[in-house]
Amino acid sequence: MxxxxxxxxxxxxxxxxxxxxxxxEPVRDESDACWGGRNAKFKSDAQKAWMDRMAARGWTVPDWxxxxxxGGLSPAETKTLRQEMARIGARNPLHSFGISMLGPxxxxxxxxxxxxxxxxxxxxxxxxxxxxxSEPNAxxxxxxxxxxxxxxxxxxxxxxxKVWTSYADKxxxxxxxxxxxxxxxxxxxxxxxxxxxxxxxxxxxxxxxISGNSPFCETFFDDVQVPKDQVVGEVDKGWDVAKYxxxxxxxxxxxxxxxxxSGSLGEAFADVVAQDPLLRADIARFDVDALxxxxxxxxxxxxxxxxxxxxxxxGRRRLERARMGQRPLEEGQGRPxxxxxxxxxxxxxxxxxxxxxxxxxxxxxxxxxxxxxLPQ
Amino acid sequence: MxxxxxxxxxxxxxxxxxxxxxxxxxxxxLRKYRDMExxxxxxxxxxxxxxxxxxxxxLVDEADGGLGLGHVEAxxxxxxxGRNLTPSPFLVTAVAVVEALRGTKLRERWLPGILAGxxxxxxxxxxxxxxxxxxIEARAERSGNGFRLSGKKQxxxxxxxxxxxxxxxxxxxxxxxxxVEKGAHGLDVEGVRLAxxxxxxxxxxxxxxxxxxxxxxxxxxxxxxxxxxxNAGRAGASxxxxxxxxQAMAMTVDYLKQRKQFGKLIGEFQALQHRAAxxxxxxxxxxxAAIKAQQLLDEGAEDAELMVSVAxxxxxxxxxxxxQEGVQMHGGIGMTDEYDIGLYMKRDRVLNELFGDANxxxxxxxxxxxx
Numbered sequence: 001m002x003x004x005x006x007x008x009x010x011x012x013x014x015x016x017x018x019x020x021x022x023x024x025e026p027v028r029d030e031s032d033a034c035w036g037g038r039n040a041k042f043k044s045d046a047q048k049a050w051m052d053r054m055a056a057r058g059w060t061v062p063d064w065x066x067x068x069x070x071g072g073l074s075p076a077e078t079k080t081l082r083q084e085m086a087r088i089g090a091r092n093p094l095h096s097f098g099i100s101m102l103g104p105x106x107x108x109x110x111x112x113x114x115x116x117x118x119x120x121x122x123x124x125x126x127x128x129x130x131x132x133x134s135e136p137n138a139x140x141x142x143x144x145x146x147x148x149x150x151x152x153x154x155x156x157x158x159x160x161x162k163v164w165t166s167y168a169d170k171x172x173x174x175x176x177x178x179x180x181x182x183x184x185x186x187x188x189x190x191x192x193x194x195x196x197x198x199x200x201x202x203x204x205x206x207x208x209x210i211s212g213n214s215p216f217c218e219t220f221f222d223d224v225q226v227p228k229d230q231v232v233g234e235v236d237k238g239w240d241v242a243k244y245x246x247x248x249x250x251x252x253x254x255x256x257x258x259x260x261x262s263g264s265l266g267e268a269f270a271d272v273v274a275q276d277p278l279l280r281a282d283i284a285r286f287d288v289d290a291l292x293x294x295x296x297x298x299x300x301x302x303x304x305x306x307x308x309x310x311x312x313x314x315g316r317r318r319l320e321r322a323r324m325g326q327r328p329l330e331e332g333q334g335r336p337x338x339x340x341x342x343x344x345x346x347x348x349x350x351x352x353x354x355x356x357x358x359x360x361x362x363x364x365x366x367x368x369x370x371x372x373x374l375p376q
Numbered sequence: 377m378x379x380x381x382x383x384x385x386x387x388x389x390x391x392x393x394x395x396x397x398x399x400x401x402x403x404x405x406l407r408k409y410r411d412m413e414x415x416x417x418x419x420x421x422x423x424x425x426x427x428x429x430x431x432x433x434x435l436v437d438e439a440d441g442g443l444g445l446g447h448v449e450a451x452x453x454x455x456x457x458g459r460n461l462t463p464s465p466f467l468v469t470a471v472a473v474v475e476a477l478r479g480t481k482l483r484e485r486w487l488p489g490i491l492a493g494x495x496x497x498x499x500x501x502x503x504x505x506x507x508x509x510x511x512i513e514a515r516a517e518r519s520g521n522g523f524r525l526s527g528k529k530q531x532x533x534x535x536x537x538x539x540x541x542x543x544x545x546x547x548x549x550x551x552x553x554x555x556v557e558k559g560a561h562g563l564d565v566e567g568v569r570l571a572x573x574x575x576x577x578x579x580x581x582x583x584x585x586x587x588x589x590x591x592x593x594x595x596x597x598x599x600x601x602x603x604x605x606x607n608a609g610r611a612g613a614s615x616x617x618x619x620x621x622x623q624a625m626a627m628t629v630d631y632l633k634q635r636k637q638f639g640k641l642i643g644e645f646q647a648l649q650h651r652a653a654x655x656x657x658x659x660x661x662x663x664x665a666a667i668k669a670q671q672l673l674d675e676g677a678e679d680a681e682l683m684v685s686v687a688x689x690x691x692x693x694x695x696x697x698x699x700q701e702g703v704q705m706h707g708g709i710g711m712t713d714e715y716d717i718g719l720y721m722k723r724d725r726v727l728n729e730l731f732g733d734a735n736x737x738x739x740x741x742x743x744x745x746x747x
Binding site: 264266267269270273274280281283284285287288289291292293295296 | 660661662664665667668682683685686687689690693734735737738739741742745746747
């Protein structure tokens with residue numbers, strides 16, 4: 001306990017000294033977050049400095065082992081760090097599917113060479129990853145995926161199409177589910193493969209959403225050659241890796257509000273709800289749910305602190321989070337006055353094309369719209 | 377939610393689960409005392425057992441002979457009470473009233489009986505059709521060494537059998553709580569059977585004389601006491617609602633796995649599976665909210681009151697959903713007295729009203745959030 005107290009004191013002092021003031025402001029939307037990568041466009045020097053300083057301590061991935069670029073912190077220390085970051089409103093220094101999804105899978109299923117090669121560059125924010133899971137005919141029924149991967153002796157040859165690939169157009173590498181055996185039952189015969197998005201034969205096409213944004217892409221593979229050592233886990237046993245990773249993806253999406261916005265919708269629209277008692281009642285009930293959910297996040301944190309693998313709880317939580325995200329939409333509909341007075345109630349309802357200067361009521365809403373409410 | 381509980385809390389839960397599941401069961405308590413038209417609406421023998429097991433002293437300081445535990449522990453017991461619809465003075469007497477007596481001289485007078493499971497205490501706060509503790513019109517006028525109390529109260533849980541009634545009244549100094557003994561001159565108590573077969577009371581105070589020793593805390597200091605009492609009661613009621621809703625769900629899911637229609641178990645129909653899964657998620661969140669509120673109360677946190685209202689609103693809505701879905705999915709038999717599921721609906725209605733319903737608390741959340 002004394003050790004943890006001194007860790008807290010040291011952490012607090014270091015964060016005070018090293019977290020730039022600008023990085024203590026809330027993230028306005030996903031474009032305002034730091035994603036790293038080969039072509040990273042930092043919004044400011046402070047954003048880059050914050051990522052680099054945290055990465056240098058291994059604190060972009062505090063609970064990963066130090067030999068892979070992590071901080072080597074215990075669950076209790078990791079929690080303390082997160083509490084201290086939350087105390088000053090410090091932003092997440094690096095948003096990354098490499099951290100939240102691929103990393104845990106590599107730590108569990110990767111070879112030593114794969115861990116040494118890929119994990120440190122994830123931790124430093126040098127490589128931005130995307131997830132090649134869903135296909136046009138493999139959404140909820142993911143295991144019916146058809147992207148073909150043939151063993152050509154000295155390399156793999158990949159042909160097929162993915163869809164709803166988040167930020168494929170901005171990603172450097174992809175972790176991808178492919179079919180290596182077409183004769184096996186559908187859950188067998190799938191492999192988990194990694195390759196560079198700059199490889200010849202890879203192309204992406206952003207999907208324009210009703211929000212005017214394009215966070216998802218169609219991704220095409222046309223005779224893409226992949227080195228033999230880039231399959232994670234055993235060939236034909238990629239479904240195990242995929243399932244393990246999905247557990248972490250659910251955890252990430254369900255925990256998106258963690259340590260962040262615990263504000264209330266009614267608070268943000270106090271002037272509007274003051275003029276509409278029925279809307280105020282709807283919003284108050286919404287806020288009860290919004291405030292109850294973080295208590296459930298605590299349960300997941302405790303679960304994680306005991307180092308149990310992500311389980312049904314995160315699926316459950318994701319379900320709730322998705323529902324929560326949809327409700328402002330439902331409540332916004334049929335309430336034109338709110339939209340008229342406040343601009344857009346939710347970005348998802350804007351039909352006018354690319355985002356302009358819009359007030360964002362609730363950070364959960366656009367997130368869930370872009371992630372949880374859609375496949376992948 | 378075993379992850380929340382330490383070993384001692386798990387032991388407490390096991391004890392409470394065993395007691396309520398056997399002696400406190402619907403057949404042994406609720407139906408028994410209902411069918412014999414018991415004027416108290418609960419069993420004194422079980423209350424005595426609560427005392428023997430130490431449950432009545434969960435929130436009582438060790439120096440006063442209690443266990444010195446917290447609201448989380450009280451919630452553990454209440455969840456089991458909720459599961460079994462056990463009629464019990466526990467929530468009002470051992471949680472809310474014990475909280476009121478904390479640090480006052482009156483605890484010497486009343487705690488020993490409560491600890492022994494002999495004394496029953498009641499709270500007389502509500503005056504109108506709904507719980508509105510902001511509006512208290514009962515009066516307390518100075519009279520000699522003490523006060524004269526006048527006014528009407530209703531929805532006084534266990535009011536007809538209570539040995540002592542804590543009544544909130546307005547004096548010149550502000551709201552004050554008084555401990556009035558059973559049978560006081562000028563106090564008229566009318567027992568009323570509520571929807572869940574418990575007995576509440578309407579009370580008329582017609583110049584009831586109390587001396588200054590009857591003041592709970594300070595004269596005019598009632599708002600602070602009331603705040604603590606209501607936080608405790610609301611958080612506890614949230615746990616009881618969660619237990620009630622959880623058991624209603626468990627019974628319903630069991631039924632979905634037994635009942636066949638169209639040649640299939642009805643639980644195989646996806647339309648019903650979705651509803652059951654939705655209910656399950658809601659209950660998990662409601663339980664987390666209740667425990668969070670109790671943890672904040674135990675920590676003495678500033679923002680506990682917000683979370684208490686979140687918990688009561690969430691637990692209330694969720695429990696209501698659980699009993700509605702329960703009766704609906706049981707089909708016709710869900711509406712028969714023979715099946716227990718309907719008793720859950722009736723208890724839910726009463727418990728939702730107690731200490732403020734979901735609308736009241738959602739409104740309170742909105743006010744605390746500044747809108």
